[in-house]
Structure formats: C-alpha cells, structure tokens
C-alpha cells in the first residue's frame with residue numbers, strides 16, 4: 637500500500653521554534669487501568685498532527701487528555717505533564733472551562749445541541765464573552781464561514797441544527813468550536829460517521845484551518861492521515877505495554893520510510 641502525501645504543502649505560518657503542547661511522560665488511567673503509557677511528544681503550532689494506531693491503543697484517551705475532557709464522563713487520572721504554551725494543564729489552579737475553550741474538541745459523531753443553527757454557534761460565545769447582538773451576529777457568521785458552512789445555512793440560521801445533514805452537522809460543530817477562539821482543535825475521528833463527499837469537505841476544511849489553528853486528529857483512515865496531516869504519531873499496544881508511542885515524525889517520512897518496523901508493518905497493512 638502506498639500513500640500520497642503530496643497534497644500537504646508546508647504551512648508558511650508554521651514556526652518550527654514554537655511548541656503548542658509539550659507532552660512529558662504522560663500516563664492516562666481509567667481508575668487503576670492504564671490506557672496510555674509514557675508518551676512524550678511535542679505538538680507544533682499551525683500544523684496538523686495525526687494520531688494513528690490499532691484499535692484500543694489509547695488514541696482517543698490520549699486526545700481527550702489534552703483538554704482533560706475525559707474527566708467529564710470517566711474516572712480519568714493522569715500522570716506526567718502537558719504544557720500548553722508553557723502552563724501544565726494538570727495544575728490544580730487550571731480553570732477547566734477556560735482550558736476547554738482554548739483547546740476545543742470535535743467528536744466522532746456530530747453532536748449539535750437541540751437548538752437553532754445560530755444558537756449552537758452563539759452558545760459558547762455567550763458563556764465566555766459579553767458581546768452586543770451585532771458583534772454576536774458577526775462572530776456567528778465568521779465561524780460558519782470558517783467552517784465552510786455559511787453559504788449553505790445563511791438563509792436558515794433559525795432552523796433546528798438537527799435538520800442538517802450529518803456532514804453539515806459536523807461542520808456546525810466545528811463552527812461552534814471555532815466561535816470561542818480556541819488555539820487548538822482536537823478532532824476524534826471527525827469523519828467516521830460521514831460519507832465520502834462530506835469527508836472530503838471536512839478534509840479540505842482541516843487543511844484551511846491550520847492557517848489559524850493547531851489541529852490534532854485521531855483517525856483510523858491512514859489515507860486520511862497521509863492527506864491531511866503534517867506530522868503523524870503511531871501508537872500501539874501489546875502484551876507488555878499499553879498505549880505507547882512507537883514513532884512520531886513528519887507524515888511524509890512515516891508513510892514513505894518509517895524508522896520502526898512496527899510502524900512499517902502497520903501502515904503496510906501487515907498488522908492491526
């Protein structure tokens with residue numbers, strides 16, 4: 637199997653001297669069960685970083701630890717450090733709402749709120765900022781434009797978000813995340829519930845969004861990882877260790893000439 641990485645041209649806004657997230661020896665547990673072990677890596681700003689690996693190797697757990705969202709619905713416990721522009725996100729003083737505003741998340745299944753398209757996007761803005769109605773209108777429009785949805789919904793802003801197609805709902809969720817001005821967008825298999833055309837639209841959007849945001853995406857689709865990402869991290873799990881990072885490098889290198897035989901075996905379809 638060969639993968640084309642030709643569509644990814646280097647992002648001129650990316651600064652190789654900056655780090656958006658600096659992850660040191662991260663362990664993630666559910667209660668006492670370890671799901672991610674000893675991961676250290678740097679996430680670079682204005683780049684798309686793909687997390688790939690076999691089912692159960694801790695990709696989602698890792699992703700959801702980066703804004704501590706796993707704490708909402710599980711007994712997640714962490715060890716190690718994740719520095720977000722210099723601050724350890726596990727510090728007891730960290731304001732979790734603020735953290736999740738700055739590090740937004742888009743889930744596998746589109747999850748719009750059962751309210752209008754407009755209100756979905758305005759919701760977080762009203763929570764975090766005091767803005768006039770005209771400013772709010774502008775933020776909603778810009779966010780929908782940013783998520784490449786404006787032209788499709790501009791005449792129906794007050795219709796229910798649940799009336800949109802799956803692909804439109806996912807772009808609405810991206811608009812909702814963008815509206816509160818995050819620095820980082822975490823995406824957990826954002827296309828897995830979508831058809832190929834909706835998937836293509838989201839991939840084009842990801843490519844565009846990295847001009848302004850840093851993106852970390854979990855995907856099972858290796859073609860997708862090779863198409864949309866600048867960097868790829870390959871995670872694995874085996875009898876002796878769970879959820880560990882095997883190899884992390886530029887996407888082109890991972891898919892054309894990986895250093896580790898496990899990465900090679902996985903991307904060539906021999907295992908996993």
Ligand SMILES: Nc1ncnc2c1ncn2[C@@H]1O[C@H](COP(=O)(O)OP(=O)(O)OP(=O)(O)O)[C@@H](O)[C@H]1O
Nearest residue numbers: 666671689690691692693694695696697698709710
């Ligand atoms: N809320 C939870 N409580 C307890 N264990 C969990 C929870 N979520 C995940 N796990 C376990 O943690 C391990 C890693 O799961 P995770 O979902 O992070 O892997 P993944 O690589 O994203 O898998 P997949 O590709 O199948 O989505 C698995 O053994 C899983 O059963």
